[in-house]
Amino acid sequence: MSLRCxxxxxxLTLPARGSDCRHLQPFDLxxxxxxxxxxxAANWRCxxxxxxxxxxxxxxxxxxxxxxxxxxxxxxxxxxxxxxxxPVVVKVCTDSQLSVALLMGKNRFHELSVRSRR
Ligand SMILES: [Zn+2]
Numbered sequence: 001m002s003l004r005c006x007x008x009x010x011x012l013t014l015p016a017r018g019s020d021c022r023h024l025q026p027f028d029l030x031x032x033x034x035x036x037x038x039x040x041a042a043n044w045r046c047x048x049x050x051x052x053x054x055x056x057x058x059x060x061x062x063x064x065x066x067x068x069x070x071x072x073x074x075x076x077x078x079x080x081x082x083x084x085x086x087p088v089v090v091k092v093c094t095d096s097q098l099s100v101a102l103l104m105g106k107n108r109f110h111e112l113s114v115r116s117r118r
Contacts, residue, residue: 002076003068007031007047015064018046018053024079026061 003012005028015026027047036044046053067077067085076088 001025001064001079003064003071003074005031007035012064012068015061015068016058017048017061018051019057019059020051021046021049021053023048026064029058029060032058 001024004010005012006025007027008031010028010031012026012028014029016029016032017023017026025048032044032047035047041055044053044055045051063083071077071085071087074087077085078088079085
């Protein structure tokens with residue numbers, strides 16, 4: 001899943017989705033509001049799946065938001081069935097990423113070490 005907004009390709013600051021959306025990929029709420037601000041809110045549509053997304057159907061994804069904040073230099077993450085987030089592309093390994101790894105427990109370390117051996 002990309003941590004960039006599909007509308008602006010800028011990094012997600014507030015990842016959001018419509019309540020009817022069936023995809024994982026969020027869009028950036030601020031960019032969405034800027035892009036749609038001049039249209040009637042009843043006609044807003046999700047930039048990912050094009051479903052109707054009126055203002056009261058927008059939900060902020062706090063899980064992705066927390067991951068995007070913690071993994072500041074990561075462009076893309078993988079979320080597994082246990083809701084573990086792992087970076088797909090790591091440019092720079094920072095202290096914040098290390099603390100996320102600690103927060104998420106040793107499973108993630110195991111996962112990372114398994115993957116780096118391939
Ligand atoms: Zn959607």
